[in-house]
Structure formats: C-alpha cells, structure tokens
Amino acid sequence: MSKYPCLEIDLNKISYNVKKIKDICRDKGISTAFVTKVFCGDETIIKEIVNSGADTLGESRIDNFRRLKKLHFKKLLVRIPMLSEVEEVVEYCDISLNSELKVIQALSREAENRSKKHSIILMVDLGDLREGVLPKDAIEIVKEILELKGIELLGIGTNLTCYGGVIPDENNMGRLLEIKHNIEESLNINIPLVSGGNSSSLYMVEGGNIPKGINHLRIGEGFILGRETAFGKDIDHLHKDVFTLKGEIIEIKEKPSIPEGKIGLDAFGNKPEFEDKGFMKRAIVALGKQDILLEVIYPRDKKIEILGASSDHLILNITSCGNKYSVGDIVEFDVNYGCLLSVMISSYIEKRYIK
Ligand SMILES: *Cc1c(COP(=O)(O)O)cnc(C)c1O
Numbered sequence: 521m522s523k524y525p526c527l528e529i530d531l532n533k534i535s536y537n538v539k540k541i542k543d544i545c546r547d548k549g550i551s552t553a554f555v556t557k558v559f560c561g562d563e564t565i566i567k568e569i570v571n572s573g574a575d576t577l578g579e580s581r582i583d584n585f586r587r588l589k590k591l592h593f594k595k596l597l598v599r600i601p602m603l604s605e606v607e608e609v610v611e612y613c614d615i616s617l618n619s620e621l622k623v624i625q626a627l628s629r630e631a632e633n634r635s636k637k638h639s640i641i642l643m644v645d646l647g648d649l650r651e652g653v654l655p656k657d658a659i660e661i662v663k664e665i666l667e668l669k670g671i672e673l674l675g676i677g678t679n680l681t682c683y684g685g686v687i688p689d690e691n692n693m694g695r696l697l698e699i700k701h702n703i704e705e706s707l708n709i710n711i712p713l714v715s716g717g718n719s720s721s722l723y724m725v726e727g728g729n730i731p732k733g734i735n736h737l738r739i740g741e742g743f744i745l746g747r748e749t750a751f752g753k754d755i756d757h758l759h760k761d762v763f764t765l766k767g768e769i770i771e772i773k774e775k776p777s778i779p780e781g782k783i784g785l786d787a788f789g790n791k792p793e794f795e796d797k798g799f800m801k802r803a804i805v806a807l808g809k810q811d812i813l814l815e816v817i818y819p820r821d822k823k824i825e826i827l828g829a830s831s832d833h834l835i836l837n838i839t840s841c842g843n844k845y846s847v848g849d850i851v852e853f854d855v856n857y858g859c860l861l862s863v864m865i866s867s868y869i870e871k872r873y874i875k
Pocket of ligand 1: 557
C-alpha cells in the first residue's frame with residue numbers, strides 16, 4: 521500500500537544531473553564539490569551521487585559525515601566550524617571552509633595530536649556579508665596559517681548570493697583571483713584551489729565568461745533542481761523534476777470563494793483576505809504546514825491553483841480542470857529548495873526512491 525503524502529525521488533535523474541554538472545564544469549577546468557546538505561544525510565541519495573562520479577561532497581552538519589563514514593568520498597564541511605566541534609571536524613571531514621584564525625589554530629592542534637593534516641579553504645568576503653575574511657586581511661591571516669603544522673592551505677574561496685544576494689561576476693571573481701595572486705607573490709607559496717562560489721556561479725560557467733583560474737565550485741541547488749541561482753533560470757539539459765511531492769485528495773466540492781460569516785483570525789493568527797470569484801470547484805489534499813513548507817510548492821498540473829493551507833489541509837482550486845480529479849486521486853507538485861529541505865526533515869512524508 522502506498523502511503524501519502526510522499527516524496528518521490530528519481531535516482532536516475534539525480535545521477536544524470538551530477539554527471540552533467542561535473543562535465544560542464546570540467547570542460548572549463550573546474551572541479552566540483554556536490555553540496556548535499558539539503559538531503560539531511562539520506563544514504564540512498566548520497567550513495568547514488570557518489571556512484572555517479574562525485575568525488576567531493578559538501579555538508580553543513582558533521583553528523584551526516586559521521587553516519588556516512590563508510591562511503592568513499594572527500595568530505596567538505598561547508599559551514600565554518602564551531603570551536604566546540606573542532607575534534608569532530610578533524611576526525612570526520614577532509615576539508616573545511618574557514619575564516620577565523622582561532623578556529624584554524626584549534627584545528628591545527630587537533631590534527632597534530634592525531635599526526636595528520638587537515639585541509640582548509642580560506643573564505644574571503646567579497647561583499648555578500650556572510651562568512652569570510654575581508655580582502656585587506658587575507659595576506660596577514662595566510663601568513664599565520666602557514667605557521668600551523670597541522671593545517672594545509674588548500675585554497676581560497678568565496679560565497680555569494682546567500683545573504684546579501686550579491687551576484688558573482690567578472691569583477692568580484694577577478695578580485696578573488698587577484699587576492700590569490702597577491703598572497704602567492706608576497707608569501708612565495710602556491711595556492712592550488714580557487715573556490716568561486718555556489719550554484720549562482722553556474723551561469724558564468726555556462727556563458728563561458730567565468731574567469732580563468734577559478735577552478736572549483738560548490739554546487740547544491742544546480743544539480744538538485746536543475747537551476748542556477750543568480751537569476752533563477754533553468755539550466756538546459758538538466759532534469760528539473762528529480763523530486764515529486766505527492767498528496768491525496770480527501771474532498772472535492774463546489775463551494776463559494778468567500779467564507780460565510782464574520783472573518784476573524786485563521787489557524788495561524790493571520791487575518792485572511794479573499795477575492796470573490798463566485799462558486800469554484802475546490803479540492804482538499806491531505807498535506808499541510810505540519811508536513812512541510814507549503815508556500816513554495818507548484819502543482820505540475822498548471823490548471824490547479826493553490827488557495828491556501830492549514831496545518832493538515834491544502835486547499836486547491838480545480839475549477840479549470842474539468843472532471844479530471846476525484847476523491848482518492850493523487851496530485852503532484854514540484855518543490856523549491858526550501859520546501860525540499862522541510863520535506864527531507866519531515867517524518868510525516870514518506871521518501872520513495874525510483875530507479
Ligand atoms: C549551501 C552552500 C553551497 C551550495 O549552495 P547552492 O546554492 O545550493 O549551490 C555552497 N557553499 C556554501 C558555503 C554553502 O553553505
């Protein structure tokens with residue numbers, strides 16, 4: 521018996537997207553870390569990604585790496601580490617992104633205790649105002665890092681379009697390369713990796729204008745939803761429908777579009793507003809805010825309009841669909857990144873893998 525709501529995950533499509541992104545980037549001399557943090561460590565999905573040729577995976581929670589310890593791939597921690605997790609970072613991660621000398625020193629001590637080296641990518645803030653050292657401080661901090669026996673400086677990197685919405689361009693990517701060259705020249709070292717951001721940098725790879733020298737990207741949404749994130753455009757030739765959210769219809773009735781009686785607050789304390797569209801055919805799907813983030817799902821059937829939701833009921837306008845639907849039928853939805861995250865976390869939603 522199938523259980524609803526469920527999330528159907530097409531493993532072949534995700535595998536295809538991984539290979540394709542890897543190829544697109546490799547053609548431009550760029551290696552890719554596949555950022556899997558949205559999957560909450562789901563072993564089936566992660567295995568598929570690794571088997572499709574992803575050699576480095578990015579996670580933000582060390583717990584996921586601990587649970588996936590048996591799988592063979594390079595483990596990149598994409599959230600700068602907490603001081604309190606330094607031991608686990610050195611034990612379970614091969615590489616981490618960093619911006620605080622105090623933490624890097626602690627990582628070094630821990631690595632030395634274990635007679636190993638921990639690799640880091642030093643993050644530089646190019647204006648998005650999330651993590652990273654300021655460009656003017658980069659050389660000084662690298663000088664200090666080079667003193668640390670337990671640390672290998674694998675590269676420098678930046679993260680854009682996450683907090684400030686800053687879009688990667690030739691200007692800020694060029695600046696990152698300039699910082700790398702300045703560090704290399706003034707300290708007489710070689711910095712192998714320049715990590716030029718996340719899925720918002722993909723449009724430059726595709727457009728062929730990513731500056732030469734950017735040789736690493738950390739890609740999540742791009743291979744997961746087939747979309748670049750600078751302008752929110754679909755990427756050609758990638759599957760956009762790897763994930764299908766499915767819910768079951770529990771009621772269909774012709775009802776007015778405006779509630780009857782005095783309007784107070786809805787179940788979430790908001791005062792709802794309604795537009796009078798006359799009588800409409802309405803369907804209720806057994807899916808609600810208790811299951812997932814509902815603001816960001818899109819019916820595959822474009823004739824369906826989402827009217828609203830409470831904790832357990834999703835209300836649809838199916839007037840334009842004729843007699844296509846009846847009680848017990850399944851309605852399919854696309855999800856965005858935020859919704860996918862809430863689905864992966866939710867224990868109410870069955871995960872169904874197809875291959
Ligand atoms: C989440 C994350 C990524 C991946 O971002 P996408 O937009 O999903 O490609 C890359 N780098 C860092 C530091 C991240 O936190």
